[in-house]
Amino acid sequence: QSALDADGPSALAIENLIFLFLAVCGVAFVLVMGVMTWALVRGRNEPAGRPQTERSMGRVVAGAVVATFLVITFLTAASFYATPSLDRGKADPPTILVRGQQWWWQFSYLDADPAKTFQTANELHIPVGTDVRLRLEASDVIHSFWVPNLTGKQDLVPGRENVLTLNAAKPGVYRGQCAEFCGLQHSHMALLVIAEEPADYARWLDVQRGLATAPTDGEAAAGKLVFMSKPCAACHTIRGTEAVGTTGPDLTHIGSRSTIGAGLLDNTRGSISAWIADPQTLKPGNNMPLVPVTSEELRQLSAYMKGLQ
Amino acid sequence: MKERIALDLSKLPPHGMGSASLTFWGTSAFMLIEGTGFALAIAVYFYLMSLAPQWPIKAPPPDLLAGTILTLLLLLSVVPNMLVSRWAKQRDLRKVRAGLVVMAILGLLALIPRAFEFPALHISWDDNAYGSIVWTLLGLHTTHIVTDIVDTVVLACLMFSKHGDNARRYGDVEDNALYWNFVVLTWLPLYGCIYWVPRL
Amino acid sequence: MTWFGKTPSPADLAAGDEKAEALLRRTWSTPAGVLAALSTVDHKIIGRRYIATAFVFLMLGGVLALAMRLQLAFPEARFISADRYNQIFTVHGSNMMFLFAVPVMEAMAVYLVPLMVGTRNIAFPRLNAFSYWIFLAGGLLLWTSLALDTAPDVGWFAYVPLAGPQYGPGKRADIWAQMITFTEVSALAVAVEIVVTVFKLRAPGMSLDRIPIFVWSMLVTAFLVIMAMPAIMLASSSLILDRLVGTQFFNPSEGGDALLWQHLFWFFGHPEVYIIFLPAVGMVSAMISTFTQRPTFGYLPLVLAMIATGVLAFGLWVHHMFVAGLPRVGSSFFTASSMAIAIPAGTQIFCWLATLWDGRPIFKTPMLFIIGFLITFVIGGLTGVMVASVPFDTQVHDTYFVVAHFHYVLIGGSVFPLIGAIYYWFPKMTGRMMSERLGRWAFGLIFTGFHLTFFPMHMLGLQGMPRRVYTYPPELPWAGLNLFVSLSAVILAAGFLVFFIDVLRSVRHGPPAGPNPWNASTLEWAMPSPPPPYNFRHIPVVESLEPLWTSGEALPVATGLRLDRRELVVSSVTAGEPEARESSPADSIWPFLAAIATSIMLIASIFSPWAVVWGAIPVAITLTGWFWPKQTPEDES
């Protein structure tokens, strides 16, 4: 998660721009400081305020102002030159809808065929080397989608629709984080972008489009019953079951995600249990309440969750 | 530090009038502040309008009658207002007293059509953003009318008191008149916005 | 002209020198006692109060900064809860901007401008008293709310909808909005006073080209306040209305817009940073002349650069919204305009360098802070130029890079000159010198501590650390730098501590200063230190830009003002020709009462909109009391 470790064409263009600015401004700084030091330490022979000194200083100051003008003109031009890299693939329609929520990310993979659209959360898979267009929306307050290694950030503003292009040059896992203060758990609103070779990506799409796998062992099956009978189902969707809540993340394939709670914890059975047992301690103030369950039920739930591959 | 006398000020008037009066400049500065406020409020109006698919939002344009009556009344009031200002400059206590009473009454009269303007908007402030901004524009201007009425009444009381016949009071009367002109003047763009822009 | 004839008795020429001074003192001084202290309208007393209060807010805000640094020192630290942290950074930012930086600059002007233009009190001195009390009330409101754990938690720019009715429950955002109202009212009041003081109360002969640069800087600042603050007033009022009576300004589903808030806020917010910076430009220009013992080079370019900055300031606000999704072409325009600010800024820097070049630098503490300022502000300005680029900003916006930028310009650009200015004008304000030794320590610690604290933040930002996070995961490579930053903040705090100790010690025990300890050139050094209540025994007559350097042995002065009432000279706007003698209002308790009435109205309106209606009645009564003539000599005309 760094702006100086670019892995996409857009981030690369910005990285180059950053280095250019640092270099030019560094030189300006050194020059100004050099003159200042010289002025402070130089010995003086003439009295201050002689007319010819005033005149020549006037000329130097004017020259420096002109130089400043030229430098900023150059920097402005460089900035303009790099701007189009932010809006790559402008013509393509967005294929993924990103909804920022307090404090997690909802991703809807759009498809002309409604049967092929599906939702997932906090983990965005994209194919490498292609421009992927994201439609950015917010359902409550302003958030900002930022994966620094791939491109600059873009806000998600309620009532407005923004668009952002992602392009990963090579496969990898890129961390990103909400960059606009959005309340209590703004700090814990991370996401992962997983860039895959097109074939892997296609496989992933296939799995995600599928309905939830039925539990295979007794413990997980019991967990499913618990899930459906507790308030869980009122907030979460598990496609292929009667759980169709929309307040929380879609859990259809939760078992396949690498983290839970918007990058809070690694996705293991233990952490799922811990999360369900007490989400408010792990991520104070988040919108999932503590639902009382017995430790038996907790084990079953986590088995069920982890099995939803 | 030693001093050397270079200037004698004793012949200067003990109170500055017109542009030598501090209150004149103070009033001007406050008018600049409030003028900026009005201009920004109008900018908000046009900003919201530029976002809305239709304007006004879910409401007919406001009825013209009350607002137009008020506009005419305000424009008319400028005449006595200027007269008061001139009489103050001439330090004509009797006329200034009468003029201030007239201006206070005119101000109060203006509140009557104003009261009818709010229902004439056909929208409540909490219906939508259009309602919010027109109520705010009207409310903001009404506050200015009310403040100036209070000002005028207090000033009238002063002029009828023993403190009345004083160059400072006459200066205050002039500044008050200036402020009323400002209240009238700022109304004109607001009137255009509220009543005519939705009809374009 | 009947009012002309009244004899100006007893005129000051008639009275002997001793007697004249005694009379002046009786007319102008503030008596002892609590009531008198609440009633005083002396710009020096109010200015001192204002400055002291603002520095208390700096200290408190700094303690909050340390609290944040403690929490951020370690990943996943649990010293401070998320909710507390959000309150803390909001109060830190709001406090530093609205209760420290802007007020302290205006306070310096309240104290210095009347002295520098050669008059006896600020214009509208009662408004001045009022503005101080209102400022104090706003500060108390914010800090009380923090003490009660209900402080605003939405950031210092309170973006909606987070601050709106739906997502900002409780009274927190209302408190923020009302705190804004308080500080804006007081700032606007002071701005009006400054404008009128500079326009009309300049000493005879002080034509436009003889106005000290510091006074110019405050004039431009005052105009920025006048033109910019109405935007935030409008913004905070509509926020309160949305929250309190259900207007829909910022609700997208009813035709409102979330970005409207940002436009309004930054239309104010950008000029705000120059409201903080331009006075510092004035201070540096004033001090650099003294500590090189030559006039500041480039009077006209410096003044024009300040005016240009002031004008440009209104064309930059969108650079805070580069990633909000506005059209790129429009944003790019703001890249160009933001970069253009480097031209006036550069002009200033170059003029100061020229002054240093030709003058003989005297390395006293204020000079050290000037050098620290030059180094730090240039870095901060250059990072400003960086974030002005749209693509660059998409990576660093809302990261610690921006946090670094604005602390460089705020602290390096404004607080350094301010502390230098305190060392510089402290002798005038108190009659005592501050310690040169402690001053060097303070400078060394603050300068080193500052750079060690804030320079690494640039790197953190580029490494992807967002701002306003109460914690961060250990697996990211930020922990080391954060710990380093937090430790360095302790050095910085130690520097401030030394400075505060020096102030407190010197107030009592500093060596006496004499009227002009630095051999400076402007009028405030013409009188004893601290200045007598009437400032100038005789109003000076100004014949040059550096009156104390050019007038030789004796300062030319004017006579003929009355001694039995507070009287000063009104002069013309451009040439500074005397136009009238004018009285200056006497002390009065009414501004204090009016401030209390106003505070009650504003605070009550957080809870009920009707408070504005019933609360207006006491306000009107106190205002009437304020303006009602009291048959004092001041009312004669």
Ligand code: HEA
């Ligand atoms: C005293 C306050 C102060 C000052 C003086 C400045 C000065 C400048 N600022 Fe800064 N700024 C802030 C306070 C200030 N700023 C604050 C508080 C914020 C953050 C608010 C928040 O989000 O909380 C902010 C944020 C901010 C942003 C938004 C960043 C973001 O949120 O993503 C931008 C973007 O353009 C910006 C730009 C600039 C520029 C171009 C200048 C210019 O004026 C700088 C000009 C100066 C120089 C350039 C140096 C001197 C010149 C030379 C030595 C000549 C040679 C130079 C060249 C050849 C280039 N500032």
Ligand code: HEA
């Ligand atoms: C003029 C304005 C100003 C000043 C002076 C400061 C001063 C400091 N600021 Fe401030 N800061 C802001 C304006 C300012 N800040 C703003 C506007 C924000 C944005 C808020 C927002 O996002 O909404 C911000 C945000 C901000 C953040 C980011 C928080 C976040 O995004 O999560 C941080 C983090 O390190 C920080 C740190 C500091 C530090 C260490 C100081 C130090 O310089 C403080 C040093 C001073 C002292 C320490 C006090 C004096 C010392 C004593 C009295 C000694 C005695 C006390 C003890 C020993 C305990 N500030």
Ligand code: CUA
């Ligand atoms: Cu979402 Cu910050």
Ligand SMILES: [Cu+2]
């Ligand atoms: Cu800005």
